[in-house]
Amino acid sequence: MTRTVRLISPVDGSLYAERPYTADAAIAQALDAAEHAQRDWRRRPLAERAAFCTAAVDAMLAMEAEIVPELAWQMGRPVRYGAGELRGFAERARHMIDIAPQALAPIEPEPRDGFRRYIRREPLGVVLVIAPWNYPYLTAVNSIIPALMAGNAVLLKHASQTLLVGERFAEAFRRANLPDGLFHNLVIDHRQAADLIGSGRVQQVNFTGSVAGGYAVQAAAAGQFIGVGLELGGKDPAYVRADADLGHAVENLVDGAFFNSGQSCCGIERIYVDRAIYPDFIDAFAALTRQYALGNPLEQDTTLGPLVSTEAAEAVRQQIASAQSMGARAMLDVRDFPADAPGSAYLAPQVLVDVAHRMAVMREESFGPVVGIMPVDDEGEAIDLMNDSPYGLTASIWTRDLDAAERIGDATATGTLFMNRCDYLDPALAWTGVKHSGRGATLSKVGYECLTRPKSFHLRHGLDPEP
Known part of the structure; x- marks a missing residue:
């Protein structure tokens, strides 16, 4: 019997959507495809990556008329405010695209005669994004677009309450003609998510959700030398x-x-x-x-x-x-x-x-x-x-x-x-927390540091030729 996840709408308690869980074999295939696609993607010029990501943002905005009522049915936000989330989605995505050349540029120390020295920002590989239902586009885009801009492949596991948001991301990237294998929307349960985190084939997990969920992600990552970003709420x-x-x-x-x-x-x-x-x-x-x-x-x-x-x-x-x-x-x-x-x-x-x-x-x-x-x-x-x-x-x-x-x-x-303001994310500033609000950061140049690793080049040249 096929296992499914059921989305019950808070509007009237009705069944709004139902989807089968992704089979374990299909998850493995997605990982294979992501790893293969990322090897080529990381070599693409940054301008090409930006063109694909910008096209995806435009494609998402073109779906506004369908997305706004979907949001209301899925998580209850009034339709009069639905377009606001898409505006914030675009603001954050475009900012992260715009600052990528500076954020990902090599770091060069003071010149030294006879040497060329620099630090390059290298992509991590495969990034798993686990997104929540409350701001389903805003929270997911914080990681998805910069992860792709940095040269990574992305797997998205969206909240069961906002199943259709993951599908909208997939459709936006399809319309943008993003190379096959770079983005996958997975409908998976907690066991499958834990197995994926502990597989050794994911290099970064960005999770937004509850403190209990954060502990579960950390436990799943134990024994793996991978990055874990946690945004766990607040008071x-x-x-x-x-x-x-x-x-x-x-x-x-x-x-x-x-x-x-x-x-x-x-x-x-x-x-x-x-x-x-x-x-x-x-x-x-x-x-x-x-x-x-x-x-x-x-x-x-x-x-x-x-x-x-x-x-x-x-x-x-x-x-x-x-x-x-x-x-x-x-x-x-x-x-x-x-x-x-x-x-x-x-x-x-x-x-x-x-x-x-x-x-x-x-x-x-x-x-x-x-x-x-x-x-x-x-x-x-x-x-x-x-x-x-x-x-x-x-x-x-x-x-x-x-x-x-x-x-x-x-x-x-x-x-x-x-x-004199509150409840706002400025994409030029790092989004981060302390104590039980989590660790790591998204957005701003700092966010790119959590989606890349430094690689140092120490090149000695100009040696006198052999006599």
């Missing part, structure tokens, strides 16, 4: 100083907390506000959050869709209920969001005050439309609370004082420090 904090532009901070932090129904690794999950402006901040924050329209993501008026699954929504409901049982106060009445229905994937946004770090909602990843807000007396207290977390992906400071933001950022354990 990202914001600190609003007394000198912040209140309206700007509220508008952007509400969006940072609730966009994509809070299902973002770098979404805002906890906020610390100077006590002097705390009452005005929470009132304005709650008022703006009440304006969300929870409902069917296929309708243009919907601004907040369902969570990815009923199980995910129930986990967030339990976290909210636990906090309330410990003294937290809800600023919003769920009855103002008629689509909210216990036992479904549709969950109203919630703003919690009177919270403390003994509550899971302030320490454990929520990955849903809830945020806790606490008053603080000074920046020292804010720093201590921001660092009181097992995660460290991003943190944001809201202030008019650039020096203060840099000072606070220096003391904050995080991969990215924002001032």
Whole structure:
């Protein structure tokens, strides 16, 4: 009997797609083809690689009309926002293509008479990308395009909840006429993924997902001298100083907390506000959050869709209920969001005050439309609370004082420090985390370093001829 993976839509609980798992023999064939194709690909001029990758980006954008509703059906994001992910996909891909000549250029030390010395960036070989469902195009492109630009072949294992995204990548590369064998979309289970990582035929694994998934990837890679990049989520904090532009901070932090129904690794999950402006901040924050329209993501008026699954929504409901049982106060009445229905994937946004770090909602990843807000007396207290977390992906400071933001950022354990913005990846900067948010980096020149290895050339020339 053929084993299949079933994609259940959060929109209505229906079966949206079903695909057979890739057979073990077909995985081996894909590896053979990838290794063979990569040997030629690595010798192609960088300009040729760029032409293929640019054509693939253009081909993906040409599928926007089909992709946007597919995203809503697969993971619940409202259609009014679907094109935004494709714009971000293109921004990151084009940036990584554009900087490749500089990022992959040989490094040459100071000249020395009689010698030619340089360090060349060599491709690793075969790169396995394991991508998540929450931003399925954005997260995957962070590795796929630069891996190909660097001269590698790519295997993609996409999340079962976003099966069709892997197929869209394959179709984009087909339309771009990428040489056969360089890209493979594999529908594989956890056992097959672990076997692939431990096969000795994959030289780099880039995984985005849960901490538990990160541990599983590391375990599968044990005994193999391969690179492992892990982006594992966060519990990202914001600190609003007394000198912040209140309206700007509220508008952007509400969006940072609730966009994509809070299902973002770098979404805002906890906020610390100077006590002097705390009452005005929470009132304005709650008022703006009440304006969300929870409902069917296929309708243009919907601004907040369902969570990815009923199980995910129930986990967030339990976290909210636990906090309330410990003294937290809800600023919003769920009855103002008629689509909210216990036992479904549709969950109203919630703003919690009177919270403390003994509550899971302030320490454990929520990955849903809830945020806790606490008053603080000074920046020292804010720093201590921001660092009181097992995660460290991003943190944001809201202030008019650039020096203060840099000072606070220096003391904050995080991969990215924002001032007066949040929930954004700048492709010119390294995307990385600390603690349980993972290790390694994607994007920027640094991202290319994780997809290549250095090879040094030490060439002595100009020797006197033999007498």
